[in-house]
Amino acid sequence: MDVLKKITELLKENGFKVTKGRAEVLALFFKADRPLSQKEIMEMLRLDLDRASVYRILDAFTQAGLIHMAYVDGRHRVYELPGKCGAHSCHPHFSCRGCGMTACLEDFKGRYKVDLADGFVAERQKVLIEGLCPSCKGK
Amino acid sequence: MDVLKKITELLKENGFKVTKGRAEVLALFFKADRPLSQKEIMEMLRLDLDRASVYRILDAFTQAGLIHMAYVDGRHRVYELPGKCGAHSCHPHFSCRGCGMTACLEDFKGRYKVDLADGFVAERQKVLIEGLCPSCKGK
């Protein structure tokens, strides 16, 4: 199916008006091969979209489950399309402590099994692998 | 051994001058049963310590390896004493999406094994379990 059509459908399904801003932000996530921060989104956008609007769009998408907050970077919230994340498994992210680059390790199949105390409910796992990327490794 | 003595030793071992601020911040981590944010540290401190100083102390401790940055909350950096975290295992943290409370699941023994692409080096794993705590569960 056409990506643009898919995006329009996704937005309508979730009760969103189909606006240029929302369509393009969502399109960015479909094009991206890694989690995106608000800052990166602003830079990648072709149309002028206000900072506040981007935040509102990201919040709305997150609440609707269209994207996930990956929390990869201590300062920036980083978002991505939801993968197969669930209560007991989620593909991890890699973050380079040299350059701050983050990547999605989607083909990861491992699982944690965590026994929480009574009364606690696990909804989702987030795993971050920290280390060095090839170009920062040599320095 | 006395905690205060241990703290003094730890600071000296790492080449730090033993100041009231550093000693008390480090003591907070020994007393705490969960990861702490800069904000929480400010609120828990008895003596008046400047915001900038707390940040500098946390940075210095992190660099020296006395504490770890746990990155649990999207907005706040959250720190804790280093556990048995390594390239392929780390005790996970639990974070309640209702009240934002975070906890350390120290007795966790599981492991991820992640195959990174050539040239990438994994130094540490951070795992976050998101869900609801008992008191937020009912709401």
Place this chain on the structure above:
DNA sequence: TCATAAATGCGACATTGTAGCAATAAAAGA
């Protein structure tokens, strides 16, 4: 096309984190 409800732009603001510099406190030696 028009009416309406939602989304956006704009501005102001709160919070978090950083940097420079003068004042202060800790450590070492006399």
Place this chain on the structure above:
DNA sequence: TCTTTTATTGCTACAATGTCGCATTTATGA
């Protein structure tokens, strides 16, 4: 103990990130 030296702190200003309210604009359904 007193002094000197050097690191640490407090203060101030600043940058970046995120939020909020309100007027304006836009998308949608009649």
